[in-house]
Amino acid sequence: MLVGRRLAIGALRSAVDGAVGGAGGVVLLAGEAGMGKTALASEAVAYAKARGAETMWGTCWEGDGAPGFWPWIQVVRALATEGGDAGEGVLAELTGVTEERGGGVLGDESAIRFRTYDMASTYVRRRAAQRPLVVVLDDLHWADVSSLRLLVFLARQLHDTAALVIGTYRDVEVMVSDHPARPLLAELAGQAELIRLPGLTADEVGELIEKVCGERPQAPLIQAVHDRTAGNPFFAQQIARLLAAQGVPLDRALVAGVPPAVGDVVARRLARLPGTVVDLLAVASVVGRRFPIATVAAPPAHQPRRRCRSPTVPSAPPSWSVTNPATSGSAMICSARSSTTGCRPPGGRRFTSRWPG
Ligand SMILES: Nc1ncnc2c1ncn2[C@@H]1O[C@H](COP(=O)(O)OP(=O)(O)OP(=O)(O)O)[C@@H](O)[C@H]1O
Numbered sequence: 001m002l003v004g005r006r007l008a009i010g011a012l013r014s015a016v017d018g019a020v021g022g023a024g025g026v027v028l029l030a031g032e033a034g035m036g037k038t039a040l041a042s043e044a045v046a047y048a049k050a051r052g053a054e055t056m057w058g059t060c061w062e063g064d065g066a067p068g069f070w071p072w073i074q075v076v077r078a079l080a081t082e083g084g085d086a087g088e089g090v091l092a093e094l095t096g097v098t099e100e101r102g103g104g105v106l107g108d109e110s111a112i113r114f115r116t117y118d119m120a121s122t123y124v125r126r127r128a129a130q131r132p133l134v135v136v137l138d139d140l141h142w143a144d145v146s147s148l149r150l151l152v153f154l155a156r157q158l159h160d161t162a163a164l165v166i167g168t169y170r171d172v173e174v175m176v177s178d179h180p181a182r183p184l185l186a187e188l189a190g191q192a193e194l195i196r197l198p199g200l201t202a203d204e205v206g207e208l209i210e211k212v213c214g215e216r217p218q219a220p221l222i223q224a225v226h227d228r229t230a231g232n233p234f235f236a237q238q239i240a241r242l243l244a245a246q247g248v249p250l251d252r253a254l255v256a257g258v259p260p261a262v263g264d265v266v267a268r269r270l271a272r273l274p275g276t277v278v279d280l281l282a283v284a285s286v287v288g289r290r291f292p293i294a295t296v297a298a299p300p301a302h303q304p305r306r307r308c309r310s311p312t313v314p315s316a317p318p319s320w321s322v323t324n325p326a327t328s329g330s331a332m333i334c335s336a337r338s339s340t341t342g343c344r345p346p347g348g349r350r351f352t353s354r355w356p357g
């Protein structure tokens with residue numbers, strides 16, 4: 001049972017209702033890792049099933065080796081298994097078997113691509129005409145470009161069908177300027193309902209802790225967890241499990257340390273940042289959330305001789321909000337992202353500091 005998310009659940013349910021009533025479309029769920037995108041999509045799938053819809057799930061693959069159209073291949077394969085032989089032809093088209101068997105020239109690349117999109121979307125529309133259909137495409141930030149193009153193609157054709165596609169993606173990852181999915185997701189956003197997931201409120205974090213620990217936490221503990229996690233449900237859940245593992249009543253439990261799973265998420269995000277930004281964050285992490293610029297520009301006593309170049313910091317007011325990476329990844333990465341994308345905060349200026357040895 002999910003905590004909070006009333007608006008997102010309401011929007012997803014009404015999109016499902018719309019599809020069941022013949023007015024389909026695309027809903028995009030965007031948010032950082034652990035915000036609850038997959039959990040919300042699962043909630044929508046359960047609701048869709050209860051409303052009599054057929055539901056299919058395709059998940060994008062992070063690593064190398066997945067074929068093009070991978071999430072769609074999973075969906076069409078599952079649909080084909082459920083019945084009807086047209087699915088086999090579409091599957092063959094998506095996996096490229098048709099071209100290999102044909103052996104001949106089937107047309108130029110864009111014509112082949114168009115034919116593939118047309119076959120797949122016609123199939124989805126036909127299936128939805130038989131029974132309302134809800135498709136989840138999870139983790140679109142890892143999708144191949146062909147899969148996203150097919151989604152853009154299909155999105156234009158769903159308004160008068162009983163098909164809903166729910167796509168989830170980590171917006172923080174896609175916002176990196178050279179991410180291949182970025183332009184296609186931006187194009188899709190014009191034709192889809194976009195639901196951005198913010199952090200849970202402090203009250204909701206309290207509810208989540210209570211669910212995990214079986215005990216209502218006191219306000220200061222709730223606030224401490226909310227501060228550390230910025231309301232990220234996954235982070236909050238992991239910290240709550242650490243609290244529960246201490247085996248003492250919550251009013252004696254300490255919010256200390258970083259749960260290993262949270263550390264992994266933060267480390268993966270740091271790994272994508274330029275070294276100089278990570279250096280800056282390392283300094284900022286021991287200072288606290290808000291601090292004068294001079295504090296992070298000053299040489300830490302233990303730091304070896306090095307030079308720190310931070311692309312962007314605000315000139316006024318002379319403070320910069322960074323969150324301790326040991327306590328929360330989200331706000332920290334938000335700040336860091338501004339730097340990596342070259343998007344300056346209001347009044348921002350280029351900033352260079354030297355740490356003399
Ligand atoms: N609103 C919520 N209430 C309770 N638990 C939640 C809520 N949202 C997410 N969770 C829990 O937090 C964890 C992470 O959620 P989920 O996997 O849906 O995140 P995600 O956004 O899909 O992350 P990722 O980008 O890594 O796939 C799961 O265990 C999920 O059950």
Ligand SMILES: [Mg+2]
Pocket residue numbers: 037038039138139
């Ligand atoms: Mg997920």
